[in-house]
Amino acid sequence: AQSVTQLDSQVPVFEEAPVELRCNYSSSVSVYLFWYVQYPNQGLQLLLKYLSGSTLVESINGFEAEFNKSQTSFHLRKPSVHISDTAEYFCAVSESPGGTSYGKLTFGQGTILTVHP
Amino acid sequence: DAMVIQNPRYQVTQFGKPVTLSCSQTLNHNVMYWYQQKSSQAPKLLFHYYDKDFNNEADTPDNFQSRRPNTSFCFLDIRSPGLGDAAMYLCATSRPHSGSEQFFGPGTRLTVL
Numbered sequence: 001a002q003s004v005t006q007l008d009s010q011v012p013v014f015e016e017a018p019v020e021l022r023c024n025y026s027s028s029v030s031v032y033l034f035w036y037v038q039y040p041n042q043g044l045q046l047l048l049k050y051l052s053g054s055t056l057v058e059s060i061n062g063f064e065a066e067f068n069k070s071q072t073s074f075h076l077r078k079p080s081v082h083i084s085d086t087a088e089y090f091c092a093v094s095e096s097p098g099g100t101s102y103g104k105l106t107f108g109q110g111t112i113l114t115v116h117p
Numbered sequence: 118d119a120m121v122i123q124n125p126r127y128q129v130t131q132f133g134k135p136v137t138l139s140c141s142q143t144l145n146h147n148v149m150y151w152y153q154q155k156s157s158q159a160p161k162l163l164f165h166y167y168d169k170d171f172n173n174e175a176d177t178p179d180n181f182q183s184r185r186p187n188t189s190f191c192f193l194d195i196r197s198p199g200l201g202d203a204a205m206y207l208c209a210t211s212r213p214h215s216g217s218e219q220f221f222g223p224g225t226r227l228t229v230l
Binding site: 036 | 162212215221222
């Protein structure tokens, strides 16, 4: 079984400031890692994911996350945020191939990012 | 555009009155999921289908049932809604591989009076 902990429930920042949303996971098996974003009254959208290879992954809108196996972390960062980044962000894990729970995601509790002008 | 559609977006029902939420997809994905999301909480998986193969999560109440008549459609039936079942219900689809992205619908917000 896996679990995901997002250490901050709310993160307020000013526009153009950097931000880091923290995510730690625990699992007895190898995992894939995901960040999803949820805008108000909408479903979740994939922001980025780590499957293998380079531990630093990037999204098209300037977010990046780094997989740190020794610290079991997958923190999300953006060097300069915009008002439009205001949303709730969920970290999630799934078992990598060979597991019995193909595709099933375990989500963290979510972090509400609020960007102020 | 290929997508996941949920109807209705908002559903109001009375305590104990059965309600059905629907989900359809144009992605032709094998796997469909139903999640319950309460305010300020993580989505909680209720069950999922791999084609016709139904997989119930161990802690999903018996009050929740699901049907998948074909690849495109999936329904969530709540037989006797209680006040605690008020939530956002999210449908998602994916290919049947670990690491595959899940595509979410916009959700149905259920209110129980």
